[in-house]
Amino acid sequence: MRPLHRTALAAAALAVATSVALAGCSGGSDDTRGGADATVRVGLVLEPTSLDIRTQSGNALDQVLIDNVYQGLVGRTADGTVRDVLAASHQVSRDGLTYTFTLRDGATFQDGKPVTAKDVVWSLEDVKAHQSYVDADDLASVKTVAATGDDTVTLTLSKPDSDLLWNLTGRAGLVLEQAADNDRTKTANGTGPFEVASWKQGDSLTFRRNPDYWGTKAKVAKVVFRYITDPSTAVNAMAGGDLDVETAVDGTLKSQLQNTSGVTLHTGKTTDKYTLAFNDQKAPFTDVRVRRAIRQAIDPKAVIKAIGGGGVEQGGPIPALDPGYQDLTDVDAYDPAAARKLLQQAGVTKPTLTLTYANVYPTAIGDVLTSELADVGITLTVQRVDFATWLDSVFTKKDFDLSMVNHTEARDFGNWANPKYYFGYDNAEVQRLYAASVATTDQAEKERALQQAAKIVSEDAAAEWLYTATTTTAVRDGVTGFPFDSTTTRLDLADLAVS
Template sequence: MSPLLPRRGSRTARVALAATAVAVASALTLTACSGSDSSDRGGDDATVRVGLVLEPTSLDIRTQSGAALDQVLIDNVYQGLVGRTADGEIRDVLASGHEVSADGKTYTFTLREGTTFQDGKPVTAADVVWSLQQAKDNTSYVDSAKLAGVTSITSPSEGVVELQLAQPDSDLLFSLTGRAGLVLEQAAKNDLSDSANGTGPYEVSSWKQGDSLTFSRNDDYWGTEPKVAKIVFRYITDPSTAVNAMANGDLDVLNPVDGTLASQLQGNQDITLHRGKTTDKYTLAFNDARAPFTDKRVRQAIRQAIDPKALIKAIGGTGVEQGGPIPELDPGYQDLTSIDAYDPDNAKRLLAEAGQSDLDLTLTYANVYPATIGDVLKSQLAEVGITLKVERVDFATWLDQVFKKKDFQLSMVDHVEARDFGNWANPDYYFGYDNPEVQRLYAESIAATSQTEKEQALREAARIVSEDAAGEWLYTATEITAVRKGVTGFPVDGGNSRLDLAGLAVR
């Protein structure tokens, strides 16, 4: 995968955040290609070393945006009333059960007994009410807008929390599985930027910025005790360095493995490669509010100039065509790949009609994404007469220039978060896409009280966005995860955005 997704002010989104440095530090070796014996390395005292790309710039789960925090902190350190399963279903966590009224406007949660924060204090209904109210009222908090439709958050009786809505919100439970629903201790005084006091199975024990983040087992965890003592997340941005670390036994898990380098790990009897599904949408964003992208013909021409199959092949085959803004794993998906399919001859015609037969454009994207992507796009657009200048910048520059200031023509980023179609219904988002019909349909999908109605509205809206050529969806990533022999319980689907490591173990 790749970089993080920044905060959208009161309307948040996720885009992958970039790790800031390459680190190859020594750590406890579980198993190694050099032949170290794993028999005395497993069991409850094991340390698992996990290679990742996305490093947080702060641990503040409330205000610091970016997929790097969601990836490791949610489920493992912080939890909410509800969580999500690997296939996106809702499961009760700090709540022992929940009910939704027939009109979809009242959500009642019964708190699980015996849950505690990592400082030993019990989780109370007051903590839950305070946490959700803070998330709703502070628009600077990531995902605050996802609670905008909640009119009251109360505890009508001991151990019960109730949310009232002005109108139904079909996404509310799913939103509560993310940052908007995390439960923090009201009385805690710790600095959230470099420490955490959650309710999960692991505690943050150390953070060496630019190097690694270490979790230790929460021995007082209210749920099933974790099966490993420590997890060390090592942030390695260079794909070759990461693969070498895995091959040499310096890592026990690598997520993801660069598709062009996967062959270096194949045939290693100590390593298994798993191919998993994701909601990672590698999106070529147009600045729709700025010329020449205000002309639909230009947008269509760019889409038709791009051959996704060739791009996917160039990155090692780790992707599938998408064709529209909703990936296969999300509600409302439909196959839209026939819309503005690869047709360079027609792309030239559209550019000529738009008076843009000799167009110069700049593509700006974070340098944690492969240079191959920019190279392929530059070559393909050149075939239809578009000269593309590629600027790869560090993530902080991308965040300031592209995301915040919207000073760009084309950009490319991996939008990792599930169910984030709402970005296309938000005219203030950095895409600059403003379509009232899409906004109406998205609002209709949120207010729907049946899944059928919800998905129908999303399908209609997604088709409009694709037919309007609001952007180009290069591919949905498939991720390769390398797992060393003896390591079990590591998620291989959706790991770029969420890693629930409660079941991680070493035999």
């Protein structure tokens, strides 16, 4: 899946001396060391309910565990390109059917065991064998995985897959130790620069430096992720010195940090798609006129203003940072009069609909949608639930009318080509075009197919794309190397340091 998951999160001034005071887990600690002994406290929003990277849905795990604790043969850079990680190098055959990876020397798991070709083969085959694993379908094109040498792994595909390397940078490509017996729901045994030191559910997740990491050692001793769902509480924690970094600063509250001594705000780009999903298999959403009417009733500019300006209009299912993007904001643009006519034509008068979304998202979004839909005769009942309830009722059981969620993951257009996904959107031409985009080995052809498919999805009013988020990160003076782009998707902390 990968919906999600962020919201936002400012407020007294704090005088900061030239050396930065970095306290321990919850603030108030005497640990004020910088340099290699530093502890950095990071404010996040959405906490995982399990640490099992194979089975627990939601981007809360990808955000902190991938790159830092777990790694794959390849990873992704900040700008979205693929880089070698546990693989020292890789080669792709001209026909796109054979991928050969040469493993890096000296890589070990955090329990001290070496990373072997057998571990890589087992990890990928394990994903293929368990369709219940998150993103297991990412390896659907892989026919065989084999150790073709002591340090070589070869993947043979049943058909070309232009997304395979990208998919291997995600959960499906993570390399785990075959012989490990740790409880993955509470602990982790990866290969990255950090280890999971402790997890206090409902409060924080703590990483410590992996002293035996195969690459450049982490530049700080600990990272404490504090989970704070209330935006005002998070801003106050940052301003009051209880956090060293706050991600997803609420746009309506960021002014409280702009004049806080020793704190700097940074703006980043994202692929965070705040999507108003329709249950496309359920009346009245089975009628395209109703779907189009709802889109035309909503003014994305008003939604963006309500959340403090932290977004840009999207208009379609592909954000600007992803392959296949085109400006579709003129499709079913804001036009309340046209919306009323469409509802009348569809014979849907004064409907009452329920909007279900997780309470980690701003109430302002529901307020704006309620007001704008009321203007065209639709009564909207808003239900804000905890995220676990959302996962169960909306994502799993598909028990909803409308739902709003942040789909953070890059290059996830395939959800619109999957009729079993919780949207329930089923369009054979979209599925054909998406399949063509995956099968081609030509990047230009891939882009064209995605653009055609995305335009169909938008014109079919499969959902309403409220906005693509921009993200604001607050950082205390002396803290460097924290990423600013796509912070709800990945937080690669390899360069995190404290002066």
